[in-house]
Amino acid sequence: VLEDEIAYSQKLIEVIEKEETLIQYPAVREQLNLLKETVADDLEQLNCSKDHDAKVGYKAADSSFFGYKTHLAMSEERIITAAVITTGEKVDGKQLQSLIEKSEEAGIQVDAVIGDAAYSEKENIKYSKANEIKLVAKLNPIITQG
Known part of the structure; x- marks a missing residue:
């Protein structure tokens, strides 16, 4: 369920942001920013959609649609x-x-x-x-x- 994935991702973001040594690494910081953007996009799609039957699908591992x-x-x-x-x-x-x-x-x-x-x-x-x-x-x- 997308909402569960978003909740998990938000907790993960919080944990990583608390570890200042981790976010000093460019690779970690890049992935963290990408995760934040993805969560923000998913939240926006959920809030904008009036069609509660629509679901998030994937045509490739890194390409989702709603x-x-x-x-x-x-x-x-x-x-x-x-x-x-x-x-x-x-x-x-x-x-x-x-x-x-x-x-x-x-x-x-x-x-x-x-x-x-x-x-x-x-x-x-x-x-x-x-x-x-x-x-x-x-x-x-x-x-x-x-």
Whole structure:
């Protein structure tokens, strides 16, 4: 929950600022300032948003956004065949089955799916094999480690 992360970060900022020897190090001071800016931005987004369903999501480890995600399925011709809208924190890969089923309901024959590593989670691999769909996605590190 974002509010818990903000509270933790604010306590961390207080602790670090009390340690004068720590903030003498440029690397620590830089990271502390970055954390302060991030907390301030998150607080502003929380206060400005009237949409209480919107959530903070991440497209990369260092890139967050506040709102919703649009998960799309497209044909080779780049025609949208299905869409699923979720709050920002939802994992992309969890939407694959729904996108395939919606595409098929729209009359699209799904033989193959191309996606990023988020789509190569274990359940999607099982689903694609069971439905004879070729899944082309970089293996998720969780799969290769487990």
